Amino acid sequence: MLLGQFHQNLPLAIVRPTMVTSTYKEPFSGWIEGARTIDGVITAFGKGRLKSFLGHPNSILDVIPADMVVNSIIMAMVTHANKSSQIIFHVGSSLRNPMKLPSLSDLISLYFTQNPWIDRNGKSIKVSKLIVFGNIATFQAYMAIRYKLPLKVLWLANLMLCQYYREIRINLNRKVRVVMRMVDLYKPYAFFTGSFDDSNTENLRVAIRESDVDVNLFYFDPRCIDWEDxxxxxxxxxxxKYSMKP
Incomplete structure (x- = not known):
């Protein structure tokens, strides 16, 4: 690593966050810019474009709110300002307060059932429970029966009926592309069941608690997060509110 080789006597602290989500408390709860990591799945599901997904039932979604990442960076700078050694801080939740994939799928299904997304035409998007397949073979069989076979039927029907079902086929094909793109993008995470060692970050939290720093102001302990809430x-x-567009 170049930083490790050339930092010489300068203090070097590397903060490595996992999947960063909206703020927990500051500057206010829920602030976010853009749709990243798990937000792509949430957005696609809420808009009715994603009905099924792929993932191991024991997959851990290692996410951490953005303000906790910022606080950990500030505290890492303060505590290592006068040290010449280098250290890496893993900032995540998988070891101290893991959230598993089935929990997230249940929560997003519940949320958009209770709070349907309204599209640009003012139409309420009704969703059913997100189906999560535990292996690729089952997922591929479902996609073949649910989408790919009807697409072939529509293709033949369009040939015979002068493209009468053209729009239906285009919309169905678009849904298939969305699902497959999501699966390809998130497959490495959806089947990852490990957790990251955050011992250095935990030691940093202990050092902060033992100092005169206000831990309520510079909070970054994921154990305080109630994931459902x-x-x-x-x-x-x-x-x-801040990211999804009609």
């Missing part, structure tokens, strides 16, 4: 009342509401 955060996803339902903070993250998805923030995503729909």
């Amino acid at each position: 955060y996803i339902m009342n903070t993250h998805i509401p923030g995503l729909t």
